[in-house]
Amino acid sequence: MGALSYRAAKLAALVIVAASGALATPALAETSTINSADTAWMMVATAFVLMMTIPGLALFYSGMVRKKNVLATMAQSLAAVAIISILWVMFGYSLAFVGDGPWLGTLDRGLLIGMTMDSVNPAAKTIPEALFMLYQMTFAIITVALVAGSVADRMRFSAYLLFAIGWFMFVYVPLAHWVWGGGFLATMGVLDFAGGLVVHLSAGIGGLVAAKVMGRRHGYGSENLSPFDLSLAVVGTGLLWVGWFGFNGGSALAANSRAVMAIISTHLAACAGALTWGAIEWATRRKPSVLGMISGAVAGLGTITPASGFVAPWHGVIIGVVAGIVCFWACTWLKHRFNYDDSLDVFGVHGIGGMTGTLLAGVFAVSAIGGTAGLIEGHPQQVLIQLYGIAVTLVWSGGVTYVLLKLVSVFVPLRVSLQQELEGLDISQHGEALQ
Amino acid sequence: MGALSYRAAKLAALVIVAASGALATPALAETSTINSADTAWMMVATAFVLMMTIPGLALFYSGMVRKKNVLATMAQSLAAVAIISILWVMFGYSLAFVGDGPWLGTLDRGLLIGMTMDSVNPAAKTIPEALFMLYQMTFAIITVALVAGSVADRMRFSAYLLFAIGWFMFVYVPLAHWVWGGGFLATMGVLDFAGGLVVHLSAGIGGLVAAKVMGRRHGYGSENLSPFDLSLAVVGTGLLWVGWFGFNGGSALAANSRAVMAIISTHLAACAGALTWGAIEWATRRKPSVLGMISGAVAGLGTITPASGFVAPWHGVIIGVVAGIVCFWACTWLKHRFNYDDSLDVFGVHGIGGMTGTLLAGVFAVSAIGGTAGLIEGHPQQVLIQLYGIAVTLVWSGGVTYVLLKLVSVFVPLRVSLQQELEGLDISQHGEALQ
Amino acid sequence: MGALSYRAAKLAALVIVAASGALATPALAETSTINSADTAWMMVATAFVLMMTIPGLALFYSGMVRKKNVLATMAQSLAAVAIISILWVMFGYSLAFVGDGPWLGTLDRGLLIGMTMDSVNPAAKTIPEALFMLYQMTFAIITVALVAGSVADRMRFSAYLLFAIGWFMFVYVPLAHWVWGGGFLATMGVLDFAGGLVVHLSAGIGGLVAAKVMGRRHGYGSENLSPFDLSLAVVGTGLLWVGWFGFNGGSALAANSRAVMAIISTHLAACAGALTWGAIEWATRRKPSVLGMISGAVAGLGTITPASGFVAPWHGVIIGVVAGIVCFWACTWLKHRFNYDDSLDVFGVHGIGGMTGTLLAGVFAVSAIGGTAGLIEGHPQQVLIQLYGIAVTLVWSGGVTYVLLKLVSVFVPLRVSLQQELEGLDISQHGEALQ
Amino acid sequence: MKLVVAIIKPFKLDEVRQALTAIGVHGMTVTEVKGYGRQKGHTEIYRGAEYVVNFLPKLRIEIAVASDIADKAVAVITSNARTGQIGDGKIFVTPIDHALRIRTGETDTDAL
Amino acid sequence: MKLVVAIIKPFKLDEVRQALTAIGVHGMTVTEVKGYGRQKGHTEIYRGAEYVVNFLPKLRIEIAVASDIADKAVAVITSNARTGQIGDGKIFVTPIDHALRIRTGETDTDAL
Amino acid sequence: MKLVVAIIKPFKLDEVRQALTAIGVHGMTVTEVKGYGRQKGHTEIYRGAEYVVNFLPKLRIEIAVASDIADKAVAVITSNARTGQIGDGKIFVTPIDHALRIRTGETDTDAL
Ligand SMILES: Nc1ncnc2c1ncn2[C@@H]1O[C@H](COP(=O)(O)OP(=O)(O)O)[C@@H](O)[C@H]1O
Numbered sequence A, B, C: 001m002g003a004l005s006y007r008a009a010k011l012a013a014l015v016i017v018a019a020s021g022a023l024a025t026p027a028l029a030e031t032s033t034i035n036s037a038d039t040a041w042m043m044v045a046t047a048f049v050l051m052m053t054i055p056g057l058a059l060f061y062s063g064m065v066r067k068k069n070v071l072a073t074m075a076q077s078l079a080a081v082a083i084i085s086i087l088w089v090m091f092g093y094s095l096a097f098v099g100d101g102p103w104l105g106t107l108d109r110g111l112l113i114g115m116t117m118d119s120v121n122p123a124a125k126t127i128p129e130a131l132f133m134l135y136q137m138t139f140a141i142i143t144v145a146l147v148a149g150s151v152a153d154r155m156r157f158s159a160y161l162l163f164a165i166g167w168f169m170f171v172y173v174p175l176a177h178w179v180w181g182g183g184f185l186a187t188m189g190v191l192d193f194a195g196g197l198v199v200h201l202s203a204g205i206g207g208l209v210a211a212k213v214m215g216r217r218h219g220y221g222s223e224n225l226s227p228f229d230l231s232l233a234v235v236g237t238g239l240l241w242v243g244w245f246g247f248n249g250g251s252a253l254a255a256n257s258r259a260v261m262a263i264i265s266t267h268l269a270a271c272a273g274a275l276t277w278g279a280i281e282w283a284t285r286r287k288p289s290v291l292g293m294i295s296g297a298v299a300g301l302g303t304i305t306p307a308s309g310f311v312a313p314w315h316g317v318i319i320g321v322v323a324g325i326v327c328f329w330a331c332t333w334l335k336h337r338f339n340y341d342d343s344l345d346v347f348g349v350h351g352i353g354g355m356t357g358t359l360l361a362g363v364f365a366v367s368a369i370g371g372t373a374g375l376i377e378g379h380p381q382q383v384l385i386q387l388y389g390i391a392v393t394l395v396w397s398g399g400v401t402y403v404l405l406k407l408v409s410v411f412v413p414l415r416v417s418l419q420q421e422l423e424g425l426d427i428s429q430h431g432e433a434l435q
Numbered sequence D, E, F: 001m002k003l004v005v006a007i008i009k010p011f012k013l014d015e016v017r018q019a020l021t022a023i024g025v026h027g028m029t030v031t032e033v034k035g036y037g038r039q040k041g042h043t044e045i046y047r048g049a050e051y052v053v054n055f056l057p058k059l060r061i062e063i064a065v066a067s068d069i070a071d072k073a074v075a076v077i078t079s080n081a082r083t084g085q086i087g088d089g090k091i092f093v094t095p096i097d098h099a100l101r102i103r104t105g106e107t108d109t110d111a112l
């Protein structure tokens, strides 16, 4: 944190400079290697990933809550977009992706100072740095928005905002640097193509801890808390699925065959996940539910995320099947066993999925596709490295989430009052309601 | 079918190989001619066409059913995506697009064996073969999903799945090969840019036969079966329309002027169709309905599909007007005349539209745009060729659909029980409901 | 208008030629400078902007009306797409973008005559002219659709159609030419990157005048007119936001760094706008509403539109904050002060926003990004030029709108009957209803 | 006058309405309700959560009639709403002191 | 005590509520209902299917009042819900044996 | 027989249902209603427009019971629907002349 406070000071100093749009200073500009095709693809990929959060995730989540909480649930995704984006350009991007210290980046791009029309980030030399920054922003946004699902139906909006800001600063930014920004996990060779650790596992474990700290919803286990309009969740799933082509395909950072391979394994994993979850329900409950199929699809998508871009198309099918099985188990058995109320199963789907996918990336990695060999290609150490990455993420995200919530609760109660919970968050937090 | 059984054997043999991700074997790899701009466009086009099915078609269809069947209707589109995708990579793609025998392709790419990072399909040399495969997959998906509209509100989910699988194998795959994969219709020179025969007519006639075989919905003609939430259908239309830019534009398989021309005629046909249908309603019923306008738009889109990429922008307007007229007639007069209950007018819109568009493609084809001259440019034979293609599609899709349904009904009843139909498919088939 | 009538004559003459698909005539074709990457990006941008209207705006608007008017509100966006597209290819594009007379373009491209596969528009030499035409079409569509928000809940559908046609011809087309087509405002150097004047201000002031002329909704100020399903508006905002990347980013007409810069400032302005509006509500009403946050986001998007592509990312934040403040003020204070019923606040959000953004473009313009210096870079005259553009737009759009409505009301009453207004426009205008 | 309140299965509404019109009852007010009774509901499962839905959709029909035709109305409703399966519903006949037509101010049987 | 049940046109609710408050009636329960009667409905056409909608949206207002002010309530509702056009609705007055306020247990008129 | 009509807070439904079943009342019909009374509503603001919402969501429970257990039913509902805060609701007991089970034609108490 010492480093951080120093940076904070530096940051303050930068504000003045930035205010005058000094952005054009060609500092660290490099002889341009920008390719317009890659730029075209990445602009679209960026738009797709934004679409995953609004309206994608907003729909997916609000489709699983009761009528009185639909708008409040959408508000959580919306607020994540608005706040995280600003923080990302202020310091998030720079600390995560500029400079490759083991623990944290630098503030050289704080307030985007020095980012020019033709500067590029070493990680993506064929597109404008500004685009790389924007693309990565959309990942930070959706990760924070994902966590909210665990505390849906009961968290006070003000508390959520404080938590979201803190979680972004102390969980997401460091993790993104460690895994993608040249940090110690990157140096160690952890494979995480599009966010099994950084996005899904960190959000999943964060959500689990948050659900535990917040406590269960009133009526959980006794009253009927069934979703108001599941069709919203289906539509959301469709947009998430499509957007995921930009999420995983875009992580190749270029319009090339690797992006295509990532998209194929992603799509197949979603299909296999949907079929698997549906099949299990059919076998165990005599009916395959639509919620089950979309849960399986999202589980497949989340699980393939770290592996896509490293594995072959068919591995996507295998990973999707595994995802369907373990995530179903986590949402139906594990959750009851430990009796926590992770409202929208962020841990069950994204936590378990992210963990599984990260592990399997180490198993299936094909060097011909991602340049790295996995267990099957005779490189067992990779599995250990993956396990290490999982452990670090679990501990860091889980721990910091806990501390943050305790901290926030000092300033404002995390939960709304029982009265407000009964009335619904739409009315109590936002003064609106669906008619 | 003899050929098929042999292939089945071969397929089995391939499984072992594939399981070990042997995909990287550079077998039949070709000196790469891959262009990143075309790749960028086709990745997006692929995402757009997937978006047409989920959430596009899921919304369009579920917006026309009653509240108790909304989720079940979405489930049909969702299941089509999940199942057909897997079958496509197993053998569909290879049988349809690899090898140009007159009746069926080969299994050389069964389980994608031999598909490498830099292999390309002769049909699309500037993009990775994997992308071409994925793009074509999205067409197979939506075609199967389209058929479901005819049997909405009454088909048992299990029966639908069996039917979908069979229909894909025995109707879609062969047709796709005949028209696009170098089969006998292709050799003959049938024009079908993006699926007038392969997608719309085959789904339309298949739907008609299915509607006849299934029988009418309970209450059809007596009770009020009006749509629960038409706004879903309007939103679905918007997404279908946008996605169609990738459907028809992407069929140029490159980011070039032909793709642009296809998009323009597509957009204009949709506009003209919407205006025409609305105008007819206004004239005959004193009110233009929103359902009418979106039906006209989709009719225009389906009808221009085979012609886009061959005709000039203005022909799109003419084709859209014709589409609005004939499809309105089919949905309002023809349907009553023959008293079948094609729930969501798959035949009336897609069947009639696909037929009309395929014919008009032969009339208007402009060699300067698609390289082929039509009737107007003094090449009347083309019209006959188109008629032949229509006849083949009608007979094959209609016949096989009939046989398939009879076959499926041997294993599981096609319809839900009256009790379940009254209760709604959401509850009876999936154990869920909109609150 | 004299010029116009002459053109009308010429137009008629062209019909015959066009009908025969003479489009292939290589008249004014130019040696191709078409770039496939730019083409790829612009095809997608075009699809995105279409998505902004359907389903984007259709959702955003219908989410703010009462249940009985949801479909009718969507119908207005839908009809705008269908009608304006046809008019655009007939003469709109040619009059706006072909030939650079000070007042109006020419009809050389009337009915698209002479537009070939490889012709380009001087304004966008790296993409097919057909694509440039199509891209600009989507702007004309959404502008007309925007105006409808002011008269929602009470305008007769037939009157709306007549009005839309006239407004497009006499307000949009001239303005587009003046600002973007080489008209007198362009010559003068007015900065309007993606439509602060042409799209937002013209629609906003037009809407204000229309609201005044139409009069208030029955029950305005007395009855509860609260929105039926705000979640639709949130989803619409998400799609508008994503689409805006194509709206502002696409206005660079190429896949380059300037497009990226435009997208970044656009995104940041939306975020800042949402936070600002929400914060003001929180401070003044103790609750931040979801409608408030999405209103702020759209305000930010509309306000940055003319400036994006000229300013630095951080200016987007400043502009977003200003947008949130002034638009909130306009929707809550100004509107009551002058007691007009601009149903969906087209003036409050788009009018005020467009005005503000156009002005600020002149203040913040950074030559390193858009090639033009603004006040801050020591070029104060730019602000005056911007003010002049605003004045012209206010007068022209406001005046013509007034005249048009008076004219239309001669043929058909602008408003539905009180009986119909009470019953709802869905039933009375379209004979449909949400169940 | 009597107020005949019938709880029926939703899809029976049209038959009942037509039958009532046939015997000269030209007005009724219908409400969507949820009914709990012998007819057992169904189970809905959302991921890990299982809910037993005891309340089933029914329609509540309210018909004001002159006392003398109350029995006829009840008989007609009974025969037309019956499916013979559990859950067909109930009919309750309750007294009305006065009735009035808002438009004209007519009262009692004239108001119907 | 009496239970006054009024079926009115939806947009008349506020006027009626205010008028009732004015005469000291401070509580009521409102239900969205569908009404069938003389007022003819409309036709909806969805592509080839035409449906006549006979049931129109109405509001059912339920007001428990002391017997002595029942007539006053009826009069007030009548005058405020009237538009003079067919479909204005009906008012039915029915007897109540007991009334009770759940919160306090107060009974009969004290409960209102 | 009596028709017991109770207006309660929505989230109290399950408790009330179970309590009633416990005393042998095995059927009821529930309607979603909006209630106006002492309990004050809330304000909703949509951009510039502010609306005071006076009508709050409540549930209307309708239970036909034999006269002798009416009081018991009322007592049970009262104790289970009570939160002690304003807005708990009311119970009205009204007479029923006849009751009938559509499925079997059984009448009066046999019909319940
Ligand atoms: N005691 C009661 N009071 C009010 N409504 C009742 C009562 N008993 C049943 N109902 C209504 O009648 C419906 C049908 O009753 P049920 O016992 O399920 O079948 P049946 O009518 O065949 O006996 C229930 O869903 C409920 O709406």
Ligand SMILES: Nc1ncnc2c1ncn2[C@@H]1O[C@H](COP(=O)(O)OP(=O)(O)O)[C@@H](O)[C@H]1O
Pocket (backbone or CB within 6 Å): D026, D027, D028, D029, D030, D062, D063, D064, D065, D101, D102, D103, D112, E007, E034, E035, E036, E037, E038, E039, E040, E056, E058, E085, E086, E087, E088, E089, E090
């Ligand atoms: N016999 C009846 N029993 C119950 N409700 C009735 C009856 N007749 C009419 N209504 C209700 O009153 C409403 C208005 O009645 P209607 O005959 O249409 O017009 P009016 O009230 O002017 O006679 C109907 O929509 C229906 O809800």
Ligand SMILES: Nc1ncnc2c1ncn2[C@@H]1O[C@H](COP(=O)(O)OP(=O)(O)O)[C@@H](O)[C@H]1O
Pocket (backbone or CB within 6 Å): E026, E027, E028, E029, E030, E062, E063, E064, E065, E101, E102, E103, E112, F007, F034, F035, F036, F037, F038, F039, F040, F056, F058, F085, F086, F087, F088, F089, F090
């Ligand atoms: N006179 C009345 N007639 C019918 N329903 C009433 C009446 N008064 C109150 N109610 C219903 O009872 C509910 C609760 O009443 P209220 O006065 O708010 O609180 P309390 O029940 O504690 O007195 C109201 O929302 C309304 O639905």
